[in-house]
Amino acid sequence: MSTHILETQGLTKVFKGFTAVKDVNLRVKHGTIHALIGPNGAGKTTVFNLLTKFLSPSAGNIIYDGKDITHRKAADIADHGIVRSFQISAVFPHLSVRDNVRVALQRRLGYSYHFWRSDKVLDSLDERAMELLDAVGLADFADDISVELAYGRKRALEIATTLALDPALMLLDEPTQGMSVEDVGKITALIKQVAADRTILMVEHNLGVVASLADTISVLNQGEILAEGPYEEVSRNKAVREAYMGTADA
Numbered sequence: 001m002s003t004h005i006l007e008t009q010g011l012t013k014v015f016k017g018f019t020a021v022k023d024v025n026l027r028v029k030h031g032t033i034h035a036l037i038g039p040n041g042a043g044k045t046t047v048f049n050l051l052t053k054f055l056s057p058s059a060g061n062i063i064y065d066g067k068d069i070t071h072r073k074a075a076d077i078a079d080h081g082i083v084r085s086f087q088i089s090a091v092f093p094h095l096s097v098r099d100n101v102r103v104a105l106q107r108r109l110g111y112s113y114h115f116w117r118s119d120k121v122l123d124s125l126d127e128r129a130m131e132l133l134d135a136v137g138l139a140d141f142a143d144d145i146s147v148e149l150a151y152g153r154k155r156a157l158e159i160a161t162t163l164a165l166d167p168a169l170m171l172l173d174e175p176t177q178g179m180s181v182e183d184v185g186k187i188t189a190l191i192k193q194v195a196a197d198r199t200i201l202m203v204e205h206n207l208g209v210v211a212s213l214a215d216t217i218s219v220l221n222q223g224e225i226l227a228e229g230p231y232e233e234v235s236r237n238k239a240v241r242e243a244y245m246g247t248a249d250a
């Protein structure tokens with residue numbers, strides 16, 4: 001097994017002459033929490049879209065677990081253990097909390113298109129669904145309709161449906177965005193907990209969250225990696241402070 005679960009080599013994306021991601025060499029170590037930060041428009045979402053195949057790179061390679069996956073299709077990527085939360089695992093708003101997790105579990109088992117088929121099959125997944133809901137603090141809300149959950153709980157449910165796919169590499173897209181201070185604390189603790197046996201790559205604007213969670217931080221600015229390392233190191237970096245125009249002082 002290589003030290004890095006994910007590596008990009010010279011990853012580049014050009015949109016009609018505009019280079020949004022330029023020669024990015026990202027190295028994400030197995031079993032770590034790695035954060036991708038940077039000012040608005042730095043290229044973070046584009047990097048995520050390249051990693052999950054929503055976009056094709058203009059140049060460069062993506063290596064996952066030692067294999068070149070640059071030309072794999074989006075659906076393939078999830079089967080190989082890379083799951084992006086809040087997208088592939090989107091929650092069905094009118095299903096109950098428990099049913100959402102059951103559908104995700106079935107997807108993992110490969111018969112997602114037959115989920116209406118038999119109550120017995122559904123029941124067999126119940127135990128695992130409840131374990132996952134318990135893990136994200138939603139056991140008491142299992143029978144609630146998902147759309148009616150409070151915002152922080154919806155995001156916890158999204159994490160549960162992502163975990164149901166048992167990803168080796170979990171990509172989290174701004175997991176605390178729009179949350180109350182209390183929910184930010186809860187989601188931070190939850191991410192720490194689920195990171196125990198997997199690797200997490202996250203885009204996150206909240207530097208407090210990044211500081212408390214990330215083992216390694218890559219700072220993107222104008223499509224390029226400006227600095228990389230642990231929070232203490234990166235937050236002292238002059239170029240990083242300048243790129244954030246003071247917000248890195250926070």
Ligand SMILES: Nc1ncnc2c1ncn2[C@@H]1O[C@H](COP(=O)(O)OP(=O)(O)OP(=O)(O)O)[C@@H](O)[C@H]1O
Pocket residue numbers: 015018020038039040041042043044045046047
């Ligand atoms: N499909 C596209 N066509 C043209 N330009 C694009 C496209 N997608 C992104 N861009 C440009 O690429 C740059 C990087 O955008 P991206 O969304 O990756 O940044 P970001 O770091 O995720 O920003 P934010 O923090 O605001 O979400 C921006 O200047 C954006 O306008």
